[in-house]
Amino acid sequence: MENLEHDMVVESSSNDKIDCNKNSYTFEEFMDIIRVLRSEQGCPWDREQTHESLRDCMLEESYEAVDAINKNDVENLKEELGDVLLQVALHSVIAEETKEFTIDQVTTDISKKMIHRHPHVFLDANVENSREVLKNWEAIKQEEKKEETISDGMLRVAQALPALIRATKIQKKAAKVGVEAANIQVVIDLLKSSIEEMEKQVERNNNYHMEEELGRILFLITDLSRKLGINAENSLTNATDKFINRFIGVERLAEGEGKHLKDMSIDEQTALWGRVI
Incomplete structure (x- = not known):
């Protein structure tokens, strides 16, 4: 126009x-x-x-x-x-x-x-801080959705959410009733055990169990990030961005030497990768 x-x-x-x-x-x-x-x-x-x-x-x-x-x-x-x-x-x-x-x-x-959901603003409820606001919000939401159990709340978490975000939400709901690993070390030990099991399934070329174990590893990594107070989604995004930036640097180094990455050996690529900070 x-x-x-x-x-x-x-x-x-x-x-x-x-x-x-x-x-x-x-x-x-x-x-x-x-x-x-x-x-x-x-x-x-x-x-x-x-x-x-x-x-x-x-x-x-x-x-x-x-x-x-x-x-x-x-x-x-x-x-x-x-x-x-x-x-x-x-x-x-x-x-x-x-x-x-x-x-x-x-x-x-x-x-x-x-x-x-804001009775402290539009009605006569009293709250001291934002923590109480969130607590009331969750209680009111559970009442609205007629959630009687933690399972009801888990089933209501949208399946269309990014997997890491959905996993974190589910883990937080379970943690409210004490269903979680006792501490960070327990999660790390479980993660090590799952990685060892993954190695076995890779050796056996068992696709079904490899997929199952990979899901367990990702779920445990998400739980570890939650316990550490780190946003798993942001962490993966940052790691991906870092990889892209380093890849750009490696590709430019290769082009500067008149080469293409696809034509280089793994050792040559690794050497370039080590030169990019």
């Missing part, structure tokens, strides 16, 4: 006109834009989308928003939050069309939830 010589307007399904050259738009105007995109006069791609087809988009946009936060990139965060909001709007308009729910019901439900 660049280089337009005159103002453009689009008729929405509610017969309201959408000014395509405004400097700012309200939330309701934004929702109308999404409704137009989903209409017969709208975009073929947008009309084809469903809750299911948009799942990956929701995850990707959320991660990109988190990436902007990690990089302290406020301008990009503003853009990425808009992309997250777009996903919320698309799902809500799709639901409006199928009469599942409306965007007003979405905002109403979250508003009621915030009021209910």
Whole structure:
């Protein structure tokens, strides 16, 4: 829509006109834009989308928003939050069309939830600090979800979460009733034992047990990070970034010698790797 010589307007399904050259738009105007995109006069791609087809988009946009936060990139965060909001709007308009729910019901439900889970703000409950706030929040949430056991809470943890985050949440719930390793050394010993078992399964070429043991190792590593007070997800992200940076350095050294990594021996690659800090 660049280089337009005159103002453009689009008729929405509610017969309201959408000014395509405004400097700012309200939330309701934004929702109308999404409704137009989903209409017969709208975009073929947008009309084809469903809750299911948009799942990956929701995850990707959320991660990109988190990436902007990690990089302290406020301008990009503003853009990425808009992309997250777009996903919320698309799902809500799709639901409006199928009469599942409306965007007003979405905002109403979250508003009621915030009021209910903040009795120290909207009612007469008293709290001393944020620790008590979180304790009350969890208790209220358990009441809302009708969780009677720790198992109920575990089953409610979303399976779509990144595996390390989900494992940590499950371990924290188990720890609330004392179901956890006694100390850090116990976790380390269990980890050593699992690695030894993995070596045996590798020798036997037993794929099923290798996968099972690898899962146990990852679960124990997550538990170790929890006990150490280290975020496992962040640790893996940092390690991956470090690997990328070192790989870039190694590749540049190879190119400086007129070589390609794929043509070099393991010993030659290792020698280059040792030269990169």
